[in-house]
Amino acid sequence: MIIHIDMDYFFAQAEELRHPEYTGKIIVVCVYSGRTPDSGVVSTVNYEGRRYGVHSGMPIFKARKRAPPQDSVFLPVDHEYYGEISDRIDSVVTEYAEISGRTSIDEWFIRAEGDAEPLARKIKQAIREKTGITCSAGVAPSMLGAKMAAGMRKPDGFLFVDEAAERKMIEDSDIEKVVGIGEKTAEALHGLGVETVKNLKKLDRMLLVEKFGKKSGSWLIALAEGRYGELLEYSEGEQSEVSRIGTLKEKTRDASEMLEKIAEMEGDNQAWLKQHNKFFRTLAIAFVTEDMKNHSRSLSFKSPKGWTGDFREEEMKLIREFLAGNPLAVRRIGIRYANLVDVSGQKTLAGEL
Ligand code: TTP
Ligand code: MG
Helix, strand or coil: CEEEEEECCHHHHHHHHHCHHHCCCEEEEEEECCCCCCCEEEEEECHHHHCCCCCCCCEHHHHHHHCCHHHEEEEECCHHHHHHHHHHHHHHHHHHCCEEEEEECCEEEEECCCCHHHHHHHHHHHHHHHHCCCEEEEEECCHHHHHHHHHHCCCCCEEECCHHHHHHHHHHCEHHHCCCCCHHHHHHHHHCCCCEHHHHCCCCHHHHHHHHHHHHHHHHHHHHCCCHHHHHHHHHHHCCEEEEEEEEEEEECCHHHHHHHHHHHHHHHHHHHHHCCEEEEEEEEEEEECCCCEEEEEEEEEEEECCCCCCHHHHHHHHHHHHHHCCCCEEEEEEEEEEEEECCCCCCCHHHC
């Protein structure tokens, strides 16, 4: 079984965590472009704000019109801080799960070999206890099913679906709600009379391939035929960062030992980038100190970096910078590439998300 974890209104909840004085207020987290004081878009908003119709991707000036000013706080995004919380959640997930992957700053997939439901509940609770913020969890036979299940009960939700329930959930779903189907694909399918996944079954297979090309057409056929496990490769397309974390032989303040561990793991990150035709802009190093606290240091490059680069110098700089500001020894160390840029030039279904 697969467990999917998705944090609730993540950036806004992270802001609530460090600003308890804003409890009950509408929190709108914004990416300001700087052109005018209100230029830019909404990154996310808490559920108080969603009730007024404020949502991700909306222009800030529009959000200002919808959210009552006396009850609202508008804050700029702080990726460094959200990244640190994400790392803290990642340590909780990796503590409980044998095989897991972080697929964006606020999402994890976990492969559960044994009894998945109690494991998922345990992880959900541990995240709440150790980080103070809530998530929604979905458990299903496939990645697609788990992700959709997690989305059905938000916020602070939990949904377990077995094979039959997963099939019903996906078949009854509106086509545009299926993870991996973008706006354009959904529109084209509406044009063919398809509203739900069930309707897709009636379409001629050849027509799907003709209309959407071999790759996307085959993806839709697998969806129609209920081969949900095969859709996994596409949902990876959403991944906006790739990271590895490892435990050092013993706790240390020796920068070259840390660098050696990073070099061991970096190959995995680079292989992943190459396989998925991605470059990255942000390089981050995560540190878990002997008191089990998480820290991270990052830098961003002006132009995206490829999968063959050597970043020893930058990594050393980040490690030294961290050690200079923290007196403790380091127990675990991680390497993360974020702000990924697609360089394949090919549009896939997932790329439309
Ligand atoms: P999501 O998980 O899509 O959204 P969310 O966590 O805010 O809300 P939900 O409870 O529905 O899961 O995205 C995670 C974070 O990514 C989100 O907190 C902010 C950021 N984000 C953007 O910056 N722009 C966007 O358009 C979206 C969708 C998300
Ligand atoms: Mg989320």
